[in-house]
Amino acid sequence: MNGTGLLRRVAPQLLTLAAVLALVTVFFPSFLSVGLSGDRLVGSPIDVLKRGAPVALLAIGMTLVIATRGIDLSVGAIMAICGASAAFAVDQGWSLGVAVLLALGAGLLCGLWNGFLVAVLGIQPIVATLILMVAGRGIAQLITEGQILTFSDAGFAFLGSGAVLGLPVPAWAWILAGIVVGLVVRRTALGLLIESVGVNLRASRLAGVNSTVLLLTVYMISGLCAALAGLIVTGDIRGADANNAGLWLELDAILAVAIGGTSLLGGRFSILASLIGAMIIQSINTGILLAGFPPEFNLVIKAILVLLILMLQSPRLGDVAAGLLARRRRADETGAAPRPVQEAGR
Amino acid sequence: MLLHARGLTKRFPGTVALDNVEFGLAAGEVHALLGENGAGKSTLIKCLTGAYRRDGGEILLDGRAVDPQSTAHAQELGIGTVYQEVNLLPNLTVAENLTLGRQPRRLGLVSRRAMRSLAREMLDGYGLSIDVDRDLGAYSVAVQQIIAIARAVHLSGKVLILDEPTASLDAREVALLFDVVRGLRERGLGIVFVSHFLDQVFAISDRITVLRNGRHVATTEAASLDRVRLINLMLGRELAEETSHNHGRREAGAELLRAEGLGRRGRITPFDLTIRSGEVIGMAGLLGSGRTETAEVLFGATAPDSGTVRDAKGPLDLSTPARAIAAGFGFAPEDRKTDGIIGDLTVRENIALALQAHRGWARPIPRAEQRRMADEYIRRLDIRTPGAEKPVGLLSGGNQQKVILARWLAMNPRFLILDEPTRGIDVGAHAEVLRLINEMVSSGMSLLVISSELEELVAVSDRVIVVRDRRHVAELAGQAITTEAIVNAIAAPEAKQEARA
Amino acid sequence: MNLRRLPLYVTIAIFVLAFLLCWLQFPRILSTRVVGNLLTDNAYLGIAAVGMTLVILSGGIDLSVGSVIAFSGVFIAVLLRDTGMHPLAAFALLLMVTTAFGAAQGALIHGLAMPAFIVTLAGMFLARGIAYLLTLDSIPIDHPFFETLQRAYWLMPGKGRFTLLGAVMLLAVAGGMLLAHRTRFGTNVFALGGGEATARMMGVPIGQTTVLIYAFSGFMAGLAGIVFAVYTAAGYPLATVGVELNAIAAVVIGGTLLSGGSGTVLGTLFGVLTMGLIQTYIVFDGTLSSWWTKIVIGLLLFLFIVLQKGLLTIGAARRAA
Amino acid sequence: QVVGFSQIGSESGWRAAETTVTQQEAEARGIDLQFSDAQQKQENQIAAVRSFVAQGVDAILLAPVVATGWDAVLEEAKEAEIPVVLLDRMVDSDPSLYLTAVGSDLVHEGEVAGQWLAEQVGEEPCRVVELQGTTGSSPAIDRAQGFRNGIEGHANIEIVQSQTGDFTRAQGKTVMEAFLQAENGGADICALYAHNDDMAVGAIQAIKEAGLKPGEDILVVSIDAVPDIFQAMAAGEANATVELTPNMAGPAFDALQAYWDNGTEPEKFIQTESKLYTQADDPQGEYDRRKGLGY
Numbered sequence A: 001m002n003g004t005g006l007l008r009r010v011a012p013q014l015l016t017l018a019a020v021l022a023l024v025t026v027f028f029p030s031f032l033s034v035g036l037s038g039d040r041l042v043g044s045p046i047d048v049l050k051r052g053a054p055v056a057l058l059a060i061g062m063t064l065v066i067a068t069r070g071i072d073l074s075v076g077a078i079m080a081i082c083g084a085s086a087a088f089a090v091d092q093g094w095s096l097g098v099a100v101l102l103a104l105g106a107g108l109l110c111g112l113w114n115g116f117l118v119a120v121l122g123i124q125p126i127v128a129t130l131i132l133m134v135a136g137r138g139i140a141q142l143i144t145e146g147q148i149l150t151f152s153d154a155g156f157a158f159l160g161s162g163a164v165l166g167l168p169v170p171a172w173a174w175i176l177a178g179i180v181v182g183l184v185v186r187r188t189a190l191g192l193l194i195e196s197v198g199v200n201l202r203a204s205r206l207a208g209v210n211s212t213v214l215l216l217t218v219y220m221i222s223g224l225c226a227a228l229a230g231l232i233v234t235g236d237i238r239g240a241d242a243n244n245a246g247l248w249l250e251l252d253a254i255l256a257v258a259i260g261g262t263s264l265l266g267g268r269f270s271i272l273a274s275l276i277g278a279m280i281i282q283s284i285n286t287g288i289l290l291a292g293f294p295p296e297f298n299l300v301i302k303a304i305l306v307l308l309i310l311m312l313q314s315p316r317l318g319d320v321a322a323g324l325l326a327r328r329r330r331a332d333e334t335g336a337a338p339r340p341v342q343e344a345g346r
Numbered sequence B: 001m002l003l004h005a006r007g008l009t010k011r012f013p014g015t016v017a018l019d020n021v022e023f024g025l026a027a028g029e030v031h032a033l034l035g036e037n038g039a040g041k042s043t044l045i046k047c048l049t050g051a052y053r054r055d056g057g058e059i060l061l062d063g064r065a066v067d068p069q070s071t072a073h074a075q076e077l078g079i080g081t082v083y084q085e086v087n088l089l090p091n092l093t094v095a096e097n098l099t100l101g102r103q104p105r106r107l108g109l110v111s112r113r114a115m116r117s118l119a120r121e122m123l124d125g126y127g128l129s130i131d132v133d134r135d136l137g138a139y140s141v142a143v144q145q146i147i148a149i150a151r152a153v154h155l156s157g158k159v160l161i162l163d164e165p166t167a168s169l170d171a172r173e174v175a176l177l178f179d180v181v182r183g184l185r186e187r188g189l190g191i192v193f194v195s196h197f198l199d200q201v202f203a204i205s206d207r208i209t210v211l212r213n214g215r216h217v218a219t220t221e222a223a224s225l226d227r228v229r230l231i232n233l234m235l236g237r238e239l240a241e242e243t244s245h246n247h248g249r250r251e252a253g254a255e256l257l258r259a260e261g262l263g264r265r266g267r268i269t270p271f272d273l274t275i276r277s278g279e280v281i282g283m284a285g286l287l288g289s290g291r292t293e294t295a296e297v298l299f300g301a302t303a304p305d306s307g308t309v310r311d312a313k314g315p316l317d318l319s320t321p322a323r324a325i326a327a328g329f330g331f332a333p334e335d336r337k338t339d340g341i342i343g344d345l346t347v348r349e350n351i352a353l354a355l356q357a358h359r360g361w362a363r364p365i366p367r368a369e370q371r372r373m374a375d376e377y378i379r380r381l382d383i384r385t386p387g388a389e390k391p392v393g394l395l396s397g398g399n400q401q402k403v404i405l406a407r408w409l410a411m412n413p414r415f416l417i418l419d420e421p422t423r424g425i426d427v428g429a430h431a432e433v434l435r436l437i438n439e440m441v442s443s444g445m446s447l448l449v450i451s452s453e454l455e456e457l458v459a460v461s462d463r464v465i466v467v468r469d470r471r472h473v474a475e476l477a478g479q480a481i482t483t484e485a486i487v488n489a490i491a492a493p494e495a496k497q498e499a500r501a
Numbered sequence C: 001m002n003l004r005r006l007p008l009y010v011t012i013a014i015f016v017l018a019f020l021l022c023w024l025q026f027p028r029i030l031s032t033r034v035v036g037n038l039l040t041d042n043a044y045l046g047i048a049a050v051g052m053t054l055v056i057l058s059g060g061i062d063l064s065v066g067s068v069i070a071f072s073g074v075f076i077a078v079l080l081r082d083t084g085m086h087p088l089a090a091f092a093l094l095l096m097v098t099t100a101f102g103a104a105q106g107a108l109i110h111g112l113a114m115p116a117f118i119v120t121l122a123g124m125f126l127a128r129g130i131a132y133l134l135t136l137d138s139i140p141i142d143h144p145f146f147e148t149l150q151r152a153y154w155l156m157p158g159k160g161r162f163t164l165l166g167a168v169m170l171l172a173v174a175g176g177m178l179l180a181h182r183t184r185f186g187t188n189v190f191a192l193g194g195g196e197a198t199a200r201m202m203g204v205p206i207g208q209t210t211v212l213i214y215a216f217s218g219f220m221a222g223l224a225g226i227v228f229a230v231y232t233a234a235g236y237p238l239a240t241v242g243v244e245l246n247a248i249a250a251v252v253i254g255g256t257l258l259s260g261g262s263g264t265v266l267g268t269l270f271g272v273l274t275m276g277l278i279q280t281y282i283v284f285d286g287t288l289s290s291w292w293t294k295i296v297i298g299l300l301l302f303l304f305i306v307l308q309k310g311l312l313t314i315g316a317a318r319r320a321a
Numbered sequence D: 001q002v003v004g005f006s007q008i009g010s011e012s013g014w015r016a017a018e019t020t021v022t023q024q025e026a027e028a029r030g031i032d033l034q035f036s037d038a039q040q041k042q043e044n045q046i047a048a049v050r051s052f053v054a055q056g057v058d059a060i061l062l063a064p065v066v067a068t069g070w071d072a073v074l075e076e077a078k079e080a081e082i083p084v085v086l087l088d089r090m091v092d093s094d095p096s097l098y099l100t101a102v103g104s105d106l107v108h109e110g111e112v113a114g115q116w117l118a119e120q121v122g123e124e125p126c127r128v129v130e131l132q133g134t135t136g137s138s139p140a141i142d143r144a145q146g147f148r149n150g151i152e153g154h155a156n157i158e159i160v161q162s163q164t165g166d167f168t169r170a171q172g173k174t175v176m177e178a179f180l181q182a183e184n185g186g187a188d189i190c191a192l193y194a195h196n197d198d199m200a201v202g203a204i205q206a207i208k209e210a211g212l213k214p215g216e217d218i219l220v221v222s223i224d225a226v227p228d229i230f231q232a233m234a235a236g237e238a239n240a241t242v243e244l245t246p247n248m249a250g251p252a253f254d255a256l257q258a259y260w261d262n263g264t265e266p267e268k269f270i271q272t273e274s275k276l277y278t279q280a281d282d283p284q285g286e287y288d289r290r291k292g293l294g295y
């Protein structure tokens, strides 16, 4: 996709983001202000970039998984496993490098397991990943023995709360991961093959696409992204909280992908759009916190905003509106009230 | 006029599919609707039956303006339709598919017994002996096609529309279908018939309407037209030469492949097959005789459980399509909707897909190269599309078929299997495809062509293999390849023919 | 035997086999008490899963059921606390509300062509959010009628209780079976699951069917909410978190394909019972730590699904041969 | 003796510690403990208790996830003559349905924290931010109420922000960051009250990252007394915590033993102490003492 094509693709998401930011600013006027404290940038926008990191990272992998017509419910649990592994390693006195490698390895392994269930055993993605979603948290707790495994390794903490060139490390993490994965899938044929498998698995196989390897790869990338997210949240609170790390984040990641306009039925995808989607969700979350409503309103506000966003982005909305208009007009003309008709195909 | 469409217009982004089209159907007539691939036949039918919302024009049924809002609405109005792509549900039983929406009920609950007997009744007269309680998906495309016809016939109180119903049927089924259609005509129904088989068109239709590029070109009595004039009307130009018989034109080359005892239990009885380079092998048989299975086993789409395939260098691994492709095989499947096209991807991507998959993900085909390939095949195969970046799912049926052919031509395999390659392709393109087949073969490619159209087989094949009951039963070669010989071989179970030139 | 029934038979066979294995290890599992508990304790799940089965058969998914169950409890509790309404009237009102909620989800899914996953995810947030707005506390229900409902059981030989709640679930399953397998609507649901575009071309009223499916799921979730409210005699906004995932798992273990178009309601009952059995087994074992509990549940889930897959493949191959 | 223990889950370090301690206490007394983890779900707990009844255990320990909804199952246990002891949280059923309840008074905990703060700030105006527990959970409701009781009558103390941190460290930190943003970079905040220590520990990091000194610029008071908060207190980053002892099982087993031996009916509520720890109470020592308990 060339520059303008890309821009056109993500325009709805950018507009939505702008709208959400504007809305939050109404409730919390200083929302958009960014300042410099010492050598790091501070302010709500920076918080959004930072706090949105786990969901953004998960959304990268999730986008690819969803593009193959799959879904990965286990990413939250994988975050917990990887965070726990890294904290365990640091706790054992191993070096940070070993800890990070261990976490990434664990993420890859989890992805391999999911991919194996989906691609080789042919289990449906929701159920296949549900298994790890349930068991994974147990595995993470097994590693931490149910405690919050704390550590004081400054390097590890830096992953979660440090800053480079003024920007928090987590923000760098998802931006870089997004660029790397985005380049890899678009500069190679990976993206095309993923989309093709997502649209029509059978036909792709008959055209010689090695769907098994492709699915394995995609779930492994998702596992890897979850591992990064796990490292970040663990580093951030200097402890591995096996029970709560990444809890229900898979849902936010899926939402981000959906807001990013990638069909849950597989096919065409855009990582950039998903990342903007993640930022939209995080802006809502941060906005709710800043606006100071009582917590019992959180869920309702989020639900309504998300629904609104998705409705506005729905391509059908135009049709329905047109249909309603046409109905009124034709009703005026003929007194009949025809129903709107949809085009075949999706 | 039973059904009358005036000034029908339908636009898609980048295309005007119907431009002010006029179409009239009288009661008690069979009205053929003809035109090249992409001329707008299917679109016209979809507008008539509420599947598409038209952009302009009006529709009169029995002189009253109607406005079908959905296919269900059209059904209520007494219009039964078989759409071009088989539109049945593979996960429902045959009986459920046939009766969907009007299952017989008792006390508000569907009565299975009544449904079953209704379904059997509906299938009466089509020569099918199938279990109506099995899932539809268990049956071949051809069987499904017949079931779709039976359903539409049952639904059609006034009008029956058939969009390429005979594309995958063989002569026997076509004859049966025509009997049914004549019966309906007697009863005063109006029947719209779309086909690219001109012989069939002349055999059944009373009047003919020709569309070209979304415009109405002519409506005439069938009797007043001959084949050549009809083709000229459709194409808007002369067609040089339709088909050419090729017997004795080629010298078979060296042996390319040899399959021995290849088979899979429950699918196809083990068979032997040798293929020479530069040779076209035709494969004939009735529905469900095992032709597609033969192709699938050869291509690794279903893994064989016995036998080997070897070439001059040694045994080949054909356990998956990817491996078969690596061994230089190609396979254009029969069911293009589920096995062929990747609907949401563009024409360019669909054409490049097999080659790209073969090269591996790490070596992308440069975009410019893909464009060049796509443009070349769009030109060579005359694929009607606004451009290479159109999603292939939005192309007309025949043009989708051409895209799949292009995908495999771009691979340049040494052995290509074509399962019903001309299904749904118009006369002009048909000639083009046959010419291409000849061209490929003269450049040394070997082909296995599966077709229900015996003339086509006779025209292209060097040898014809006849399949019956999942078993290869006869082989014809050279001058012995005639339609009669093939028909005899298919029909005569006892007399095993081993005719060789 | 029909090939499409195979998953059902496999599910039942696996359940019986699992029960036998449990019985070998813990003989007390084969008692009317455990059987009665299995029905009662999983009644709300079973009812919700029947609704979920239809949704999944149509190729959709309904993530809102857990929240709707919680909402139902709170709604009833608040109504009974703040008004003098009879519980039956409250039930009726609630069922109307949840059915309308489901229908609204269906309308959004169809009308705006939005994926069911996302719409019902928002529905899940919304239902729980509204429950929070109604109350943050857990509210006890001490209406005499509730006690009558709770005490309505038949004492089976061996002191097991066959409760009203269990009976309601069995009735719901029976009703679901009729609806899915013996009505035109049911066939339309399967048709939708087989392919929306095709179903539309065949004249299935897509919009109406979609709305009805989610309305039915909302109704069943409401009914499950009533059962849960009776079961606990309380309304609690934090109740039944994640029940939708259990329901989905039960439906899938019951042999229904998540991609839609294939499955049975009866299978779902056995899926629910299988899930209940896993839980009972773990309690009887009593040695698993918190984390091993999760791991073992995951492993057993895996085992069931793989076993099912294996048996199905073998069965299908047998028939093809 | 076989005792079934239906635990809520393992959602926090404190909960894990309670499980460990219960197991240790059972082992020390030679009791065979049947453990069941309900993963925060009441429905699982009800099913577990009924399974215990079906199994015929000698007693049941129940740490109820929520106060309501236990009548039917407790009655069933009573009919089967199995004594039930409630741990750390109460139920609203009739007291005749259970033997006794061991626990602390959640409202009281909040009061202790509130009173400490009131005493600490004296007449100075003080803007407090509050990190609540999981919305709708009984500790969140009671500890919020208790704290408000505790600062009752001190008009100088005002709760200016209140959000849920879900009892977790990560959310504690996230929400605290938002509070700091909303309150002029933290300059306007005088104290933080967190419904549990985990959220406080997360919030302390957020305060530090914002360039402020927790414990000095912002007072930190929380509840539970898990080891990590003592570490923070030792470092001067937290000011006070109210203990909720994880040893609920000890008193419970004692009561059960007496009941088994000679049918002694214990009191209906055995309250554990809600002790306040401040920086003066040897936090380092407390940390070392608690570290092994499986928090």
Ligand SMILES: Nc1ncnc2c1ncn2[C@@H]1O[C@H](COP(=O)(O)OP(=O)(O)OP(=O)(O)O)[C@@H](O)[C@H]1O
Binding pocket: B012, B013, B015, B016, B017, B035, B036, B037, B038, B039, B040, B041, B042, B043, B044, B084, B384, B385, B394, B395, B396, B397, B398, B399, B424, B426
């Ligand atoms: N849904 C759609 N969106 C966009 N373009 C479409 C769509 N359906 C059809 N078209 C275009 O409309 C034109 C007419 O297509 P149609 O399917 O009616 O042709 P046809 O005459 O039936 O051809 P064939 O013989 O190949 O079936 C084609 O150019 C096709 O690309």
Ligand SMILES: Nc1ncnc2c1ncn2[C@@H]1O[C@H](COP(=O)(O)OP(=O)(O)OP(=O)(O)O)[C@@H](O)[C@H]1O
Binding pocket: B128, B129, B130, B138, B139, B140, B141, B142, B143, B168, B285, B286, B287, B288, B289, B290, B291, B292, B293, B334, B452
């Ligand atoms: N007339 C029939 N009666 C019963 N079953 C049939 C019939 N025709 C096909 N089938 C079933 O359909 C399945 C698929 O057939 P298949 O497509 O392989 O046949 P084919 O030789 O390729 O024929 P064609 O390509 O003409 O459809 C077979 O398993 C067969 O059992």
Ligand SMILES: [Mg+2]
Binding pocket: B041, B042, B043, B084, B163, B396, B397, B398
């Ligand atoms: Mg067509």
Ligand SMILES: [Mg+2]
Binding pocket: B140, B291, B292, B293, B334, B419
């Ligand atoms: Mg075939």
